[in-house]
Amino acid sequence: MAADQPIVHPYIPNSIPAIKAEMLAAIGASSVEDLYADIPESLRLRRPLDLPPPYRSEVELVRHVGGLLDRNVSAREVISFLGAGCYQHHVPAICDEINSRGEFLTAYAGEPYEDHGRFQALFEYASMMGELLEMDVVNVPTYDGFQAAATALRMAARITGRSRVLLPASIGRDKLSKIREYLKPDLAVGLTPYDPATGEVSVPKLQGALGADTAAVFLENPNYLGVIETEARGIVRLAHEAGALAVISVDPSTLGVLAAPASFGADIVCGDIQPLGIHAHYGGGHAGFIATHDEERFVNEYPSRLFGIAPTIVDGEYGFGDVAYDRTSFAKRELGKEWVGTAAALWGITAGVYLALMGPQGMTELGEGLMARTRYAIDALGVIPGVTIPFRKRHHFNEFVADVSAGGRTVAEVNAALRERGIFGGADLSVQFPELGQAMLVCVTEVHVRADIDRLAAVLKETLR
Template sequence: MDDDFIHPYIPNSEPNVKSALLDLIGAKNADELYEEMIPSRLMLKESMDLPAPIPSEYDLRKYMNKLLDRNVTTDDYISFLGSGCWKHYVPKVCEVIASRSEFLTAYAGGSHSDLGRFQANFEFQSLICDLLGMEVSGIPTYDWGSAAGNSIRMVSRLTSRKEVLIPRNISPARRQIIENFCDSVDPSGRIKIKPVDFDIESGRIDLEDLESKINEDTAGVYIENPNYLGIIESDVREISEIVHNFGAEFVCGVDPISLGILSPPSDYGVDITCGEVQPLGIHMHAGGGSCGFIATSDEERYVAEYPLRLISITETDFEGEYGFGQALYERTSYISRESAKDWVGTTTALWGITAAVYLSLMGPQGIKEIGDHIIRKSHYTAKLLDEINGVDIPYTGFFKEFPVQFQTSIRDINEKLLEHKILGGKDISNYYPVLGNSAIYCVTEMHSVNDIQYLQTSLMEVLR
């Protein structure tokens, strides 16, 4: 593009402005500026062949809409993808509240200027604790992975131990995040991760392997229930007993939408619960709707280790009036800065408020009904797929997600399913070679009986 060209949507492309900017920073041209920051091997040498600018806003909008029409969404295709980002129904009121100007920011706000937002965040904390059977929760963090990483660092500080046990049937993506959290720059802060096998026959944690690896150096054990394969861990009480017999902490990651029909973590002795908020009224947003939570009992030793902001309620000087503020704010990295035990931000506070709206709207009975729909539909799907030649459903006792084994490449199957306007399951063949050509299929309340039956007939045609 000519150096003298003035782009209609880039004000600083005007030659005199460009010259003034370059003179101010002491560079002859833009290339000289970029050379100081970007290695030459990464610099694009050829022209980008960009289209000419479109001056008319109307024509530009038409052009952009034409480009956007090429996108494939889960409104156009039936999606059976999950594995960390799930398509659940989002009530309109969740969208409306999330778009209100007093809430429409990622941040939690200040105690003097944002009492309304503080109350909304307090309601989220209260509602998520009710669902989990826990007593304390904080402003949500980035996602499930970071919540799990923070939780593991908490148990290491609580026990003064530097080793955690993590089963192989958790999310590979979350495992990577946890590994980053445990790999401190300071060697004294590093936490060793010991993997625990899972039973190939059941998909659940191998208790014998757990018992053989846990010892007096173990800070805690982290599991997911349901696990990454969708299997409900039925031995959680035994796991809890094993963990606590060694003075370690029990950490469990959960999908909150499952708690309408599954026992809350508090029922089986979990010390710290974490998980993903996205199923609670938040759109997938191409993976951007993630939001993690941490919850514990109301014991001082746990509260003191929270890296998150905790919103609390208290009486004011006026009878019957309440205010909201931050509890033990000095714990957080906002105050302790470089001396902080962990560093977090409030970038997902808006999603916490949205989840509070969803939980308030659904209530205990609504959450129960959704869970019931999901488990019935997912098991119905598994039954239909198991009837197809060349398809095997290796596990029972799952919620929402389950592995499906094929005799051919998952990639080839999924490419052919696209011709039927179906997004097939997540390929886990590389993550779990022992399961062969396998994909995790996800079924939620959004899938109709017709959708499920169409998947069966489409797979039968694809595998013919």
């Protein structure tokens, strides 16, 4: 088709020339150009955009885009031990089924009437997270766990009126980068070292760092190095004694077996729900949660939307709506708390579906199974000459550090060798945590069977020989 011929595009109903003419006549315009009369000539682009020729037919489009995607190697085609904040858990079919529903997928910001179902699904998501976390308030998801942590810390600073937060030095460097940038210029960030023997936050060092300006002690459980913080209860107590809040980031998939942070006194709990039934999506599957107890001074500091349940004029009918809307930037612009916008609602609905499918037994079995597989992997790798598991004796959930320095190879070299054998090795920590040597963070999930772990061990052993 010649470029100057009119195009009737399947996505643009009124591109039919006769209809266009009829509509122009109806509004008294001689051409569409008339409608742009207010845009000064100096701003007009008087040439076509210089874009590649389009693939107008679906066949051509799928060949092109599908062809590009086909060049990827999916983590399902190999045995992957990558985690580090993005996890290859099994995604139940029902999760994909529900988040593919056009009603949810193409909804947006409707009212609690025509979008009643969306409100209910998100209220239920928050309610199920509330049971997992043993907390009464959970937000409509924010973008991701990084944002949830950064906002939780700002909330803590507003609540306490203090200006410094303490983060564990074991935090991932990307998350640290996000938090630092987000807390500027109001809050200072201090790092508490971890104990090199255990990988857990050093309690004496933390104690020394606490001060009258400490707004929050931030803890990750399990931490980025895969270690479960067994002193968390004591750390929370120390934070409280110093007048600070305890903000704990948690992987929700652990909570079938690990105690909810609220049970040992956490004030604000946050994290990422990607492990709950959401694909990795090359890092596009994240959504963040923030949870607190139902106290006004906490609720009023959320920037996020909070959906609440309410009666309607008909007995027995549940209605929903925004709770304490006036705290938000939607209501008050710069006078609201931080800012709110479109974030990750559909992932919230998906995580709700996941929790409903798993139930109490599923979450418990999942956690027990992950801990068993991970311990098996620690033991299997720990006996390989050239591999050291620095925190071997500690409790791990589904990730652990393995140092290959003694084998004389870098993680990058080892992973390249593994890749040739159909294995994606653990995340390379050598740049983020040089003090750990040539360390990789190995992640095990329920998609791995014993043979997968044995194969990793066997190939690693061969590689390091």
